[in-house]
Amino acid sequence: MPLLSITGLSKNFGGLTALSGLDMSLEDGEMVGLIGPNGAGKTTVFNLVSGFYQPSAGRIVLDGRPTSGLRPHQIAALGVARTFQNIRLWYEMSVLDNIRVAQHYRMGYGLLDVFRRTARYRRSERRIDAIAHELLEAMDLSQYAHERPKNLPYGLQRLVEIARAMSMRPRLLLLDEPAAGLSSADVDHLIDLVRRIHDEFHVTIWMIEHQMKVVMSLCSRIKVIDLGSSIAEGSPERIQCDPAVIKAYLGDETL
Numbered sequence: 274m275p276l277l278s279i280t281g282l283s284k285n286f287g288g289l290t291a292l293s294g295l296d297m298s299l300e301d302g303e304m305v306g307l308i309g310p311n312g313a314g315k316t317t318v319f320n321l322v323s324g325f326y327q328p329s330a331g332r333i334v335l336d337g338r339p340t341s342g343l344r345p346h347q348i349a350a351l352g353v354a355r356t357f358q359n360i361r362l363w364y365e366m367s368v369l370d371n372i373r374v375a376q377h378y379r380m381g382y383g384l385l386d387v388f389r390r391t392a393r394y395r396r397s398e399r400r401i402d403a404i405a406h407e408l409l410e411a412m413d414l415s416q417y418a419h420e421r422p423k424n425l426p427y428g429l430q431r432l433v434e435i436a437r438a439m440s441m442r443p444r445l446l447l448l449d450e451p452a453a454g455l456s457s458a459d460v461d462h463l464i465d466l467v468r469r470i471h472d473e474f475h476v477t478i479w480m481i482e483h484q485m486k487v488v489m490s491l492c493s494r495i496k497v498i499d500l501g502s503s504i505a506e507g508s509p510e511r512i513q514c515d516p517a518v519i520k521a522y523l524g525d526e527t528l
């Protein structure tokens with residue numbers, strides 16, 4: 274059974290069809306790309322999968338369970354974490370606290386536990402700290418644990434956002450343009466780190482990315498959409514010479 278199965282997924286905004294009849298599935302452990310020209314509907318797909326939008330039609334099934342009607346926090350609890358095209362962090366908190374706070378839904382204690390500082394509360398807090406430090410280490414961020422994200426260079430903020438998403442121990446990680454705005458050295462570092470977290474944490478990854486170097490180096494399979502519909506799917510080598518893909522990108526030098 275696929276980890277994620279999407280059938281006939283559509284989304285309309287008033288008269289605008291942002292997505293139309295998308296089919297897609299991801300097997301456990303895969304790293305897959307989602308590409309397409311600007312406005313193709315890529316972020317809409319991620320907003321639907323993560324519960325930020327409800328579909329106009331179609332079905333999303335996560336590990337055998339339909340997600341229709343579920344709110345974003347309920348989908349997160351089922352194991353879907355994401356990053357955003359425009360970085361979203363708590364800029365006044367430390368990097369460490371950003372990563373700790375993201376785990377709150379997994380804490381398994383109530384307000385009374387917090388006030389009484391029960392054994393359950395202390396156990397959960399220790400576990401949260403351990404996970405946060407493990408991730409900071411895995412992503413070479415330990416030395417920034419007590420910095421505020423707003424004082425870090427943009428490339429590091431992107432990594433903190435990925436670490437925060439990973440702290441939820443997701444089964445499926447959705448990365449929305451992780452390389453946007455990064456220098457070429459930062460892009461190489463990002464490629465290494467994404468590969469490392471994929472291998473180390475056995476997480477399934479679906480990424481939207483305009484920088485073909487990132488998608489081509491990391492993804493074993495790529496889905497291409499244009500104007501809300503699927504136009505191709507296959508290995509990076511196949512996608513690069515697919516006539517429909519070349520036509521969609523004609524004039525776009527990024528491919």
Ligand SMILES: Nc1ncnc2c1ncn2[C@@H]1O[C@H](COP(=O)(O)OP(=O)(O)OP(=O)(O)O)[C@@H](O)[C@H]1O
Nearest residue numbers: 286289290291309310311312313314315316317318
């Ligand atoms: N909340 C919304 N309300 C109205 N229209 C929307 C909304 N979200 C997206 N759209 C429209 O849906 C279409 C697809 O947008 P989407 O952001 O999914 O594209 P994208 O492929 O992610 O583009 P980009 O690569 O530029 O980020 C666009 O025409 C966009 O303007």
